[in-house]
Amino acid sequence: MTQLIVHNIVTDNHSAQVFDTCALTYDARLMRRKVLTCDGGTAVLVDLEHTTSLNDGDLLALNDGRFIRIKAAAEPLYRVAGxxxxxxxxxxxxxxxxxxxxxxxxxxxDPVIGHMLRDHLGADVAEIDAPFTPEGGAYGHGRTMPHAH
Known part of the structure; x- marks a missing residue:
């Protein structure tokens, strides 16, 4: 069996043939080199040149020409209102x-932040499980990453 390897991320190919999906939490979507087991059981080696933050909907381009779609997995969150x-x-x-x-x-x-928001700032804080796709950093797309000046 040929090993499936990811060398490239595609962010704007809506017509790509998706072979499998892979649901990952926010923290798990930050990677450089990692073995992933996809939702359909496909195992792939992600081997990227740089640490990359994957977004919900990104496609992993496999070495055999197929694609795997990244999905934001449900994870423990606070829903903050007020x-x-x-x-x-x-x-x-x-x-x-x-x-x-x-x-x-x-x-x-984060219990400390939840306590601060609820008990000191009067926020309405509810525990939920949902996909998490936070706002990107001010200097680019995706999460805030260190940068050179």
């Missing part, structure tokens, strides 16, 4: 990834 501008400022001040979802914010569960 004064969203104030809450977003405090979340950002702690450099936490945050997803803006209209009338609420989504953040990864």
């Amino acid at each position: 004064d969203l501008v104030r809450m977003a400022w405090h979340i950002g001040n702690r450099h936490m990834p945050c997803q803006f979802a209209g009338d609420h914010l989504l953040i990864l569960r």
Whole structure:
């Protein structure tokens, strides 16, 4: 059997033939070299030149010409409602990834942050499980990554 290897990420090919899907949490979508087992059981080696943040919907281009679609997996989050501008400022001040979802914010569960938002800032904080696709960094797409000046 030929080993399936990923050397490339495709972000804008909506007509690609998708062979399998792979649901990954936010943290698991940051990778350079890793073996993934996809939802349909396909095992692939991701071997990228640089550490890359994969987004929901990205395609992994396999060495045999097929594609695997990345999906954001459900994970433990807080749904934060209330004064969203104030809450977003405090979340950002702690450099936490945050997803803006209209009338609420989504953040990864952190008991200390949940306590601060709920008990000190008056936010409505609910524990949910949902896909997490936070806003990208100010200097590019995807998560904030170190950069050279």
